Amino acid sequence: MTQTPTHSFKRLTGSALVAVILIVTSGCATTSGDSRDPFEGFNRSMYGFNQAVDEAVVRPVAQAYKSAVPDIVQTGVRNFFSNLGDIFISVNNLLQGKVIEAANDGLRFAINTTIGGFGVLDWASEMGLEKHNEDFGQTFGRWGVGDGPYFVWPILGSSTARDSVGTVVNIYVDPVSNHRPIAARQVMVLTRAVSRRADLLDASRILEEAALDKYVFERDAYLQRRRNLIYDGSPPKDSRFGPPGDPVASASVRSDGEKLNAEGR
Amino acid sequence: MLKAGRVLLAAGIASLFVVLQVGAQETAPDVLVKGVTLEVLDLIGKDKDIQSGDQRKLIEVVEAKVLPHFNFTAMTRLAVATNWEKSTADQKKQLTDEFRTLLVRTYSSALSVYRDQKFDFRPLRAKPTDTDVTVHVRISQGGREPVTLEYDMEKTAAGWKVYDVRVVGVSLVANYRTEFANEIRSSGIDGLIKGLAAKNRPAQRAERK
Numbered sequence: 001m002t003q004t005p006t007h008s009f010k011r012l013t014g015s016a017l018v019a020v021i022l023i024v025t026s027g028c029a030t031t032s033g034d035s036r037d038p039f040e041g042f043n044r045s046m047y048g049f050n051q052a053v054d055e056a057v058v059r060p061v062a063q064a065y066k067s068a069v070p071d072i073v074q075t076g077v078r079n080f081f082s083n084l085g086d087i088f089i090s091v092n093n094l095l096q097g098k099v100i101e102a103a104n105d106g107l108r109f110a111i112n113t114t115i116g117g118f119g120v121l122d123w124a125s126e127m128g129l130e131k132h133n134e135d136f137g138q139t140f141g142r143w144g145v146g147d148g149p150y151f152v153w154p155i156l157g158s159s160t161a162r163d164s165v166g167t168v169v170n171i172y173v174d175p176v177s178n179h180r181p182i183a184a185r186q187v188m189v190l191t192r193a194v195s196r197r198a199d200l201l202d203a204s205r206i207l208e209e210a211a212l213d214k215y216v217f218e219r220d221a222y223l224q225r226r227r228n229l230i231y232d233g234s235p236p237k238d239s240r241f242g243p244p245g246d247p248v249a250s251a252s253v254r255s256d257g258e259k260l261n262a263e264g265r
Numbered sequence: 266m267l268k269a270g271r272v273l274l275a276a277g278i279a280s281l282f283v284v285l286q287v288g289a290q291e292t293a294p295d296v297l298v299k300g301v302t303l304e305v306l307d308l309i310g311k312d313k314d315i316q317s318g319d320q321r322k323l324i325e326v327v328e329a330k331v332l333p334h335f336n337f338t339a340m341t342r343l344a345v346a347t348n349w350e351k352s353t354a355d356q357k358k359q360l361t362d363e364f365r366t367l368l369v370r371t372y373s374s375a376l377s378v379y380r381d382q383k384f385d386f387r388p389l390r391a392k393p394t395d396t397d398v399t400v401h402v403r404i405s406q407g408g409r410e411p412v413t414l415e416y417d418m419e420k421t422a423a424g425w426k427v428y429d430v431r432v433v434g435v436s437l438v439a440n441y442r443t444e445f446a447n448e449i450r451s452s453g454i455d456g457l458i459k460g461l462a463a464k465n466r467p468a469q470r471a472e473r474k
Binding site: 034075078079082122124125130131132133199202205206209210211212213216217220221224225227228229233235 | 367370371374375378407408409410411413431433434435436439440443444447448460461464
């Protein structure tokens with residue numbers, strides 16, 4: 001307990017790394033041969049590790065945050081980080097050639113940073129300037145870069161080859177990660193992470209109830225979600241069922257009317 | 266006398282059913298989604314038991330109000346995909362029943378999350394002759410990006426029926442497809458039925474507590 005915070009942090013990351021290596025090297029067996037997920041054995045191990053960390057630390061902290069911190073403060077914290085996010089949401093919209101959306105996001109940042117008190121109040125949404133969801137992974141996708149293999153990172157979770165590169169760029173330019181002094185940055189990074197996890201508590205409870213195999217459910221949901229985001233909510237029709245290029249399922253939609261009538265449901 | 270009365274009653278119910286069916290047929294899909302959603306939200310909002318977390322009562326509401334507008338056979342068939350044709354009639358029925366239970370429960374818990382949010386029902390972009398449409402709903406939530414719900418619906422003799430729901434772009438049917446295929450590959454169609462039943466049962470026990 002006499003260690004400096006940095007020292008204990010290093011020790012923590014050190015032992016976490018050892019744990020990761022142990023888990024990963026012990027479980028490279030399961031694989032169902034899904035072409036989108038060639039590293040399934042590794043990914044499942046990493047997923048298991050992330051789940052364990054979530055159950056032991058992250059989720060309890062997020063639950064405590066959600067129940068102990070007043071709603072108005074939670075909203076303020078969420079808005080503050082959301083506002084900082086708008087800068088690069090705007091940049092990414094611009095990189096994708098969506099000038100009006102980029103202007104919308106820039107205006108959001110300008111309004112919320114000033115009259116919204118450094119982003120704590122989201123006046124821009126009240127004015128009808130909608131919040132967008134963009135990042136570098138989506139921009140690369142828009143430029144035609146495919147998903148690449150699915151990959152599960154320690155702590156960060158679901159990603160793909162393309163999105164991993166995107167995440168590196170996101171972190172590199174992120175105003176929070178670049179904040180100095182380091183101590184203040186750590187507090188901000190952790191607060192943001194807890195706030196985000198708290199927002200996902202309901203979703204993870206539903207996932208728990210819905211999935212037969214949580215790993216597969218989460219992976220497929222991630223891949224579908226990213227595709228939907230890249231196309232800003234209207235992906236080409238072939239992606240609506242199953243993995244892209246699965247013609248069997250989409251073709252079978254049509255013959256449905258007869259079945260329904262016959263069974264009278 | 267008694268017997269004749271029963272026959273008459275049955276005929277009365279049957280004709281009422283026909284009238285209702287015809288009525289259902291004439292409701293446009295977007296109007297249907299809006300009506301059902303608002304009615305269910307209103308019921309949930311007024312019910313003290315559901316407000317305080319009575320999951321079983323919530324499921325009852327969903328079963329009575331939402332379930333009739335879903336085509337679970339179609340949803341199950343789409344999720345089971347190529348293995349559907351390899352299943353016996355009995356297996357198909359069991360798969361559909363178990364999948365319905367799972368979906369109703371998941372849908373109910375998802376519903377219980379949304380309470381004070383603003384629902385925005387988008388006008389339908391379809392021709393009157395279309396028989397396969399998507400109804401878009403957006404749920405605004407303050408400064409966060411809105412949650413989108415898309416209902417894929419098909420016109421049938423019994424009115425418009427939902428055969429897939431996409432939440433923030435994630436299709437439920439597509440998401441279950443890989444899970445089902447994996448389960449069938451490793452333990453067969455009966456294995457999947459057993460897996461679904463096992464998934465459904467502990468939750469049902471928990472609800473009764």
